[in-house]
Amino acid sequence: MSAGAAHPGEGPQPDAGSLPEPLRSLPPGGRGAGHLLAQLADVQVAHEELRVAEEMRVQQEQITHLLLQHDAERRWRGQMSALLPLGLFLTDGNGALTEANPALAAHLGTALQRLRGKPLSVYLAPEDVRPFRSALRELGSGAAVDQTLTVTVRPRRRPPLRAHLFGFTDAADHRASAARVQWVLIPEEAVVDGLAGGRADDEPAVPARAPADVDTEDEERIPASQVIGLATALAELSGLSAGQADGQRLLGRMAALIRGAVPAADWVSITVGDPREPQRLGSDSAEAQTFDGRQVQAGEGPCWDAHRVGSVVVTDDVVADPRWPVLARLVAAGPVRSVLAVPLHEDGTASGAINVYSGRTGAFGLAGRRIAELAAAAVAGVLQNVAEREAMQQLAGNLERALGSRAVIDQAKGILMVRLGVNADDAFARLVTLSNRHNVKVRDLAALVVEGHVDDLLTAD
Incomplete structure (x- = not known):
């Protein structure tokens, strides 16, 4: 009941001739038509609150859609x-x-x-x-x-x-x-x-x-054919984040694009996070996956060093390279010889690495290394774009849950207003009291009220 509503039995009562037929048969007095009209007014207020909450939810969905569309189609140009x-x-x-x-x-x-x-x-x-x-x-x-x-x-x-x-x-x-x-x-x-x-x-x-x-x-001069491959890879990388919801597939697609852009590349993998405890891994082949696993098993390798020092690491023959003796023994029988590891950077800090593998020794010249660095910068921009989009989606989800909780609480308030004959503030205060007394969250308690357990709760109280 609103603060300014007349209490039953106070003030003039409505003319019986102006009431709808169902209300004319009600007895006069404290539980008569005036009391019922006041209660209906309070229910209308609660209904209006629910309508506003629903409008807010719809608006939030529209805002979320626009933000995601802006993120997918535009933000890469400022980041990557x-x-x-x-x-x-x-x-x-x-x-x-x-x-x-x-x-x-x-x-x-x-x-x-x-x-x-x-x-x-x-x-x-x-x-x-x-x-x-x-x-x-x-x-x-x-x-x-x-x-x-x-x-x-x-x-x-x-x-x-x-x-x-x-x-x-x-x-x-x-x-x-x-x-x-x-x-x-x-x-x-x-x-x-x-x-x-x-x-x-x-x-x-x-x-x-x-x-x-x-x-x-x-x-050394970069051949025109390699420039064309780089341009194509950059253009395709710039649009990847728009429609890729699966992070694993996104990394795999990026690895394939890098393989096509970097001269002499046979297999490519991408590590996101510290190689010791990576957040995500993606590759274009079983060969790349196997070599990545050998680096983890050895606890050393080009990928580890690239992430640690934050600069490009290259080896002409990983089996003969004295920097990683344990890894050399583990991969001696495998197909990989040359390795090019390029760190991914985010806000000046190494955030992962791109691993480019070749079955030939001495495969990666200066041109290939610089092309790999440019591709790494593009990949870092795409990954940052994806991370921000995921954070935005999480925020939108939290807001949507908050709006949903508010709608349920408002429904519960309306039910208690009618059942107890109190105003909106008193109904919410009763919910808070029940929540504290029974150690149940307000939104969970409100859900029980809306589901029809109001009598059980009031009896328990």
Whole structure:
């Protein structure tokens, strides 16, 4: 009963002629029509509270859906692509830039915040505009799933540069404004210099970190075919987190993409967490799984060292390498010889490792190592994206359970209001008292009331 409601027998009673037929037959007095109308008003208040709670639940579901969609389709560009010295960006079917990473801004010689909405064609040489638009039509309409171009980019206040441009259909649509196309821009000079990114006049440099145990003076040209494989792998990695709910399959898919991008790679595995107690493991083959198991059995190996020191570890022949004598004995009869272990980083801390295996000795050159590092940066971004999405889903689940508990408690309050003739505050106070007395959570006690055990509870009280 609300605080301002009239008590039975107080104040004027309603005119019997204005009451519905079922109420006219009720006797006058304390348990008459006035009392019943007051109780009905309180039940209506409780019903309104339930309606509001249901609306909140629906709104929460909509918010959760929007957040997950935003996370799946957009957040990778702020987390993963910012780590890479390659230009990664998204355009609509008209070629207007909708998303871009800092490396693209550096290659175009402009500030990142100035790129959104601008057509990429304004940064291309006139002779390259028509081929770009032709490739864009093919990708935006779905007539092709990938396109490869070599273009001349004209940065502001800097000399022109030649670059490889790779396009991949993200969402085909007959409306150009609704189509989405992913692009990877790799300057030819970056291919020669080991994929080191350029720098705009008003942007900080985006470094490409060389492995700690690699002689950086021994530069080697990365073949165009390997650049194409890297671009394809990066584009596919960027979209993995959108639809992969199974963490094990996600890691396996990423391992397969890395195997296709890194030259001489035969088998690949990914370890998330400390190799001694990994949180997740994924691989593309039984050979990779077996070698991972041998490292755990030996308590040593390239993966362990890469995670411990936080830098790339490579061996030309694991059987002959004196750094891991126990492991060498365990894997002597196996197919793996060369190993390339690249740490995964999150917030500057090693969070796992990518293990690339080859059946040949001396398989991994400088180009392969740097490609593996770029792939590792992409994998780290995807995994961070997935971790944040899982945390968001857990938070949404907690909120949904809280809303569900509130709805049950409000229903129980309405039942007690009618049964005991009290207002909402008194009904909730009675629930709290029963909860403390019987050492039962309020939401569990409310569920018992709603399920029809109110008389048993009140009798016990």
